[in-house]
Amino acid sequence: MNRRVVITGMGVAAPNGVGLDNFENAIKQNKSGIRFFPELEKLKFSCQIGGKPEITETLLQQYFTPLQLRGLNSSGIVYGVISGTDAWKDAGLTITNDNSPDWGSGIIFGTGILGVDKFREAIHLIDEGNTRRLGSTSVVQTMASGISAYLGGILGCGNQVTTNSSACTTGTEALLMGYDRIKSGKTKRMLVGSCGDHGPYIWGGFDAMRILPNKYNNDPEKASRPMSESAAGFVPGSGAGALVLEDLDSAIERGARIYAEVLGGEINSGGQRGEGSMTAANNEAVERCIKMALKNSNIRPDEIDAVNGHLTATSRDSVEILNWTKALKRNGADFPYINSLKGMTGHCLSASGSMECVSSVLQIYGDYIFGNMNCEDIHPEISALIDPDKIPRKKIDKKINILAKASFGFGDVNAVVLFKKY
Template sequence: MNKSNLNRVVVTGMGVVAPNAINLADFYNSLKTGKSGLRFDQQLADLNFGCQVSGTPQIPEEHLSHYFTPLQLRGLKASGLVYGVIAGIDAFNDAGLIPAEKDNALDDFGIIMGTGQSGGEKFREAIHLIDDNRVRRLGSTSVIQTMTSGISAWLSGELGAGNLATSNSSACCTGTEAFIMGYERIAHGQAKQMLVGSTSDSGPYIWGGFDAMRILPTKYNNLPEQASRPFSNDAAGFVPGSGAGAMILEDLESALKRGATIYGEVLGGSLNSGGHRGSGSMTAPNGAAVQKCLIQALKNAQIKGQDIQAINGHVTATGKDGYEVENWVKALSLKDKLPYLNSFKSTIGHCLAAAGSIELVGSLLQLKQQKVFPNQNITELHDEIKPLYSENKIPVQLIETEINVMMKASFGFGDVNAAVVLKKWDLE
């Protein structure tokens, strides 16, 4: 890839709805101090889930009134749509953008907001109403709440996007994939601003399948804040979470002309799949493909592994944590000069389709503020990680340090991978 032929892309706005915060300032403080958003979930207990802990965003009714009219809220059960609308509008406002006038959409502004499963609660309601011969009681918003592209369509209507408006879906890679897709669209001159990110529903109809697979922790129902334990020898599975992250990607020339705040520059990224070959399967990563994705991201960004000061990993608190660290070390040719490495899942859980976007927001906050947020709940570093990585580079305290370049990656069900390279913004 010849970067000289590409437009430079920066991040000028962010919004987030997470288990431990529902706005950007509180999210920064929560990550900085290690505040957990993991709680005992009575609904999961009532349904006899093995894991009765979840990361569910806490949104007061008053807060909803800033984003939805009473009419819009009537019958609105798709939690992921709610999270995505809040995060998306916050990112748009944070960037200082103005919605389109009534008669003309914004031709240079587009949206890629992904999701996994959409409107589980609404589907449940619809099934019962239809089976009871009450189809006309479904309401006029049942389609937009349950169609995958409902989130991007809703935001497009609110903001007036006249460019590409779509929703991607790629399991845990969804948000990071949307970020790369938006970056590429601007880099190739097809848009000036893209709202990118992802969202994920809350609740038992989303999380039940994972509980059935027995990959969620079951021994921490009385100690919910300790349930998610990335990098730790006693990691017992990922805690299901939900929420949304959204970012405005913008052509650098446009951002400078507007005098916009710049959180960081996007140097490049990569997407690939392991094809369920080698060690890969529907639920396990192909290590060779993971490494290829990371190496290609470095190549596209035109940097080397030794140039990186910080990594925000996927690292889910499962038996694959050590394997992920091994792939990072091999792909980036890391030896003596190890970058700091962290995972936000110890405080927000695994937010599934929203994981990549929420964690990208956190990564960009680290880059902007020149801090590495602490890992939580590491009793002892995992035996598989100890030979690979220095313990002081997986910090359990807030680290203030120079971060010029960092990487964020996501790896998802279906053997899919996504990696992004970000750079600190300095006015040139």
């Protein structure tokens, strides 16, 4: 139970950068990955923009065999395999074709909805009486655990290989689940992360809820505005993030680079009671999640240097900030620096937690805090709670010792993890 858990590899497929170097350059420069999609205009969406990683055919061929590519029609699996494989290699681990699995390595890789386009393709073929044309990969592309199954086979992992799903909390929850497995001594290494499909069949429900911005179709890079007074809803996105968690002794033994240490965290739910509902967080549960994450990590509130929030560019942003001030008992100029990745990527739903964990660890390792894009007009309710200087608009150089990362999801579920400089 005294095992320390560190991060030795990372990978990402984000709307503003595919590959760790491309992604880090993007977040340092406030580069947006949000674009206009003519398909959404044709389908009469109110919000005709979104965040989608750009994957070329040449890049695909570096991660999938011709056989695997035949009939592959799940963007989430594509993003997950790219980020997961990159994280594995970034950790200095090899991919072998040994007959024996790697019993000391496992995978927890989550998703929200997987293979929607494959489902649509399958439904048409079945309705037309062409079931035999479905192909042999339709099941693995549409089952929820398709992403962990793909990665498990590619990497040859013999420990726990599974998929979790908790809406927008999925990626951060996967990381904490992997952390717990290493901490308890059940394995020495876990690949954790999450992915999410793109497109109208994923984003349509949110458009119908009228919680997406509809005034930025001609200016997509300005649309996602976390903590801004002019925020008009979250921009839907997609992608994947992945991290290799490892027992510290194992990492040291093989001379691995260590990005940061995972101190611990907390996962809870507001039970959809009180202020909580299917779509809104119970504030008491959020505060409790933050406080318990600190307690579980043996960290005082005044030790937190930075927060990477959930902060989706909705009316809930100011409520989230209020919850942080109450949980940490810090406000004004005493509040930690805080930022949101979503100004650059949009809200990548089930992929958001893992992508944002990657961005959080990059900041710790690189001694900087990336800027909050489209936050020129900080919401007055937020500026009344914390010093606006704690919301940097551009990248600043800053040594971060401890960073808190939070994710909150539909179903009134919460996850907070604490990372520390190694």
